[in-house]
Amino acid sequence: MTTSQKHKDFICKPMVDKAVETLPGIGKVLGGRLRANGYGKVKNVENQFLLLGKDAAAFRQWLRDTCGANTKQSGDCYKCLYELCNLCCGNIQKRYIP
Template sequence: MSSTSQKHRDFVGEPMGDKPVTSLSGIGDILGTKLEQQDFDTDESGANKRQTGSCAQCLQEWCSAFL
């Protein structure tokens, strides 16, 4: 089992509400700004495999908990 960051646990632990994209695990300030400027086009954001994997895992766990 892989370990998760505090940021990941915080995101997954409560409803999404109006959280910014930077509250997702794997998405820092710079990448978050790029995503917002590019209408969340992940192909153009420059995110690496680790960032996209962390973000995907975070969203998947959130969906399992709240949907």
């Protein structure tokens, strides 16, 4: 599987208050649904990812339930957050979870 340009751009740029639509797999429609449920920023979705223990099945199901993401969309989003978390050597939890 190749990494999308959106994925590469997301990983390479600082995360300061990124909109949820910048996540791979999340476009305008899913982003709007996430915003409506209180997840308008990447950090909000990332927090949920961490609260679910970085578990692929749980996170992908949460995305399906919360915004209607399909298998590919939820997989792209999970892959990106997982990679981001690994790049940050686990320090990502310290930034967002009290």
